[in-house]
Structure formats: structure tokens, C-alpha cells
Amino acid sequence: MTISSANIVKVELGDRSYDIHVAAGLLNKADDYLTPYARGGRLLIVTDDQVAAHVLPLIIDSLKKADISCAVFTLPHGEGAKSWAQLEQLTDWLLEYHIERADHIIALGGGVVGDITGFAAHIVKRGCHFVQIPTSLLAQVDSSVGGKTAINSGAGKNLIGAFHQPALVLIDPNVLATLPPRELGAGFAEVVKYGLIDDAEFFAFCEREAAAFFAGDKDVQTQAIIHSVQAKARIVAADEKELSGTRALLNLGHTFGHALEAETGFSQRLLHGEAVAAGIALAFRYSVRVGLCGEADAQRVTALLRSVNLPVSLQDAGAVASGKTLAGHMLHDKKMSGGTLPFLLARGIGKTFLSHEVQLDDVAAFLDEEAGF
Numbered sequence: 001m002t003i004s005s006a007n008i009v010k011v012e013l014g015d016r017s018y019d020i021h022v023a024a025g026l027l028n029k030a031d032d033y034l035t036p037y038a039r040g041g042r043l044l045i046v047t048d049d050q051v052a053a054h055v056l057p058l059i060i061d062s063l064k065k066a067d068i069s070c071a072v073f074t075l076p077h078g079e080g081a082k083s084w085a086q087l088e089q090l091t092d093w094l095l096e097y098h099i100e101r102a103d104h105i106i107a108l109g110g111g112v113v114g115d116i117t118g119f120a121a122h123i124v125k126r127g128c129h130f131v132q133i134p135t136s137l138l139a140q141v142d143s144s145v146g147g148k149t150a151i152n153s154g155a156g157k158n159l160i161g162a163f164h165q166p167a168l169v170l171i172d173p174n175v176l177a178t179l180p181p182r183e184l185g186a187g188f189a190e191v192v193k194y195g196l197i198d199d200a201e202f203f204a205f206c207e208r209e210a211a212a213f214f215a216g217d218k219d220v221q222t223q224a225i226i227h228s229v230q231a232k233a234r235i236v237a238a239d240e241k242e243l244s245g246t247r248a249l250l251n252l253g254h255t256f257g258h259a260l261e262a263e264t265g266f267s268q269r270l271l272h273g274e275a276v277a278a279g280i281a282l283a284f285r286y287s288v289r290v291g292l293c294g295e296a297d298a299q300r301v302t303a304l305l306r307s308v309n310l311p312v313s314l315q316d317a318g319a320v321a322s323g324k325t326l327a328g329h330m331l332h333d334k335k336m337s338g339g340t341l342p343f344l345l346a347r348g349i350g351k352t353f354l355s356h357e358v359q360l361d362d363v364a365a366f367l368d369e370e371a372g373f
Helices: 026-037 049-054 056-064 084-096 111-126 137-143 173-178 181-198 200-214 218-238 247-251 254-263 272-289 295-307 323-330 360-371
Strands: 008-011 018-022 042-048 069-075 104-109 129-134 148-153 156-163 168-171 343-346 352-355
Touching (some): 026 104, 042 049, 042 056, 049 069, 104 111, 129 137, 137 218, 168 218, 200 218, 200 295, 247 343, 254 323, 323 360
Parallel strands (some): 129 168
């Protein structure tokens, strides 16, 4: 497999196309990238309390070199920040600072920050612009690219949102050194996903280089990030709003995973990437159960995820519940259409496909078996 070393990936969406820059140390010269987006020598930045302590000073110091001042809105860390209450506070803050439709809001943080900032940008004054600077691995390889923005509701995850593409994405692998090992692992689940969708060679790369990746090897991390965003950019360009089914492939592990997140209360008990990891393992084991996938491939997937301390079962995820309960959470899935829920299944590593023939009763029976009931 050849992994590109190019550090600029373009998301081809006509007049809404944008570049993703990936380079270690990129944020040390953030002013080079962000100066064109500063109106009147000012930028509005949305971040969270953890990123504010570790990464925000680097951005502010860089922007000072260009005489750009910053106003900062700080969210609490965690999935709970993707709420109506925080969205209201954020939009009020943007209006207080006289946001204009031509302005660009800077989303500096993980997936939570990017999701709520992008949604706020979409709705404030009927739409302004934003720039993604993802600081978690999960956000770098997944949520910062593709324009999905949302908040959560009591009924489920990401059910209130819109497609709103960023104007630019800046990814600096150096910030991964600030992440706790658990969050790095959560992001790695999304990296592995790209290999499982349609690139068996990349999955083999992930197997081979996992130890180096977690040891902080910047070359390996940069290669993995670039390859991941290239894969996502290609899929998003082919099916921006998930109309043809192509983009749905990116949801591998998510139907099971979102049910696990719902069961654990969308909390720090189970990070999104951890839920995706368990969901991927479950999807492969279910694919074995229905005769689609060989046992050896499912075991490879489970072994890689387990080797980097990711959950691969209901027990690992802390979400042991009846199959009926977990399947009930799936009824709120955004992909539900005509009472039917499409499932991402696999015929093997690199052979994921969208099935419309899965019965939730059968999924519930499978989950009962997984739970040991």
C-alpha cells in the first residue's frame, strides 16, 4: 500500500470545496492560515475548557504576530455540551459580538466543539462560515470533515443538526501529544474504520503500525491521518448528504455504537469512539452470525481493537442490557426510513456494505447472546 505524503487534501464540492491541511507543527504558524478570516483584526474562537488550557495559548500567540485579537467562548468538556442550553448561550454570545454573515467562527477542539460550532454557524443570521481546527484524533479523522453538524436531544445523539461545510480544516498531529491515552484510542477506532470499509491494505497498516502510532511516532500518525481524511473526502464528494448510500458506509459500527452510548447516557462512561469500536466488533460478529463474513476476519478486527484497549463487547462498553432494550435505542437512529433501519455489515475486511434486510428482532436476539442472556 502507498500512503500519500501530500499534506493538503481537497474536499471537492463545487463552490463549497475546501482544503484540509495536515502537518506537524502547523498550529505554530496558525496566523498564516487564519489571517484571511479575521475581520477588523479579530477572530471569534469556540473551544472547551480542556483545549483552552493546552492548545488555545498556541493559537493566540501565533495570531498576535499578525496583530489579530481573539474573543473566546469556552464550552464545558464532554458530550453534554452538545445541548440546547449550550447552543443558546453560544448563539447569544456570537450575536453579542456582532457576528456577520461573512464572518468565520473558529472551532478549536474535538468533535463536540466542531459539531455545536458548525451548527451555530449554520443558524446564526441564517448562516455564516466556520473553520475547523480539530484537536482530538477522532475529530481530525472524522467529524471535522464532511459538514455534519449537530447537537443531541433527549431522544438521541445528533438528532438536531444540519449539513454545513467548513471553509478550511487545519490538522496538527502534534496536538495528539496532549490527549489522554483513552481519547487517542477512541480516535483510532475511526482510523481503523476506513480500512474496514473498502481498504484492506490500510487495515493491515493499522495492525502493523498500531504500536508506533500509540508511541507517538509523528510520521505514522501523520500518514494515518492523511489517509483517513483522503478516504473521507472521497466519500463525502461522492455523496455529501447521504442520499445515494455511499456516505452511509462511514457509519460502520455506529448503529450498534449509538445504542451503546444511549444505554450509558451519552456520558464519559463510554466515549463516542469507544462505542464505535465496540459497534464495529459487534457488526463483524453479527456478519459472521448471518453467514456473510468469515470468523477469521472478525477475530482480526477484535484483536486489533482489543490490542489498543478499546472495548469489543457489551461488557467492555459497560452496556449490558437486554437485546430488546438496545434495539429499542436503534429506533431513534437517523437512518431509519419507512420503519426499516439499514445496517452496515461486512463480507470481510475491506468489504463493508449497506444492508436493508436486517430485522431488529434478529439483532435483539444476537445482542441477548452477546450479553449472555
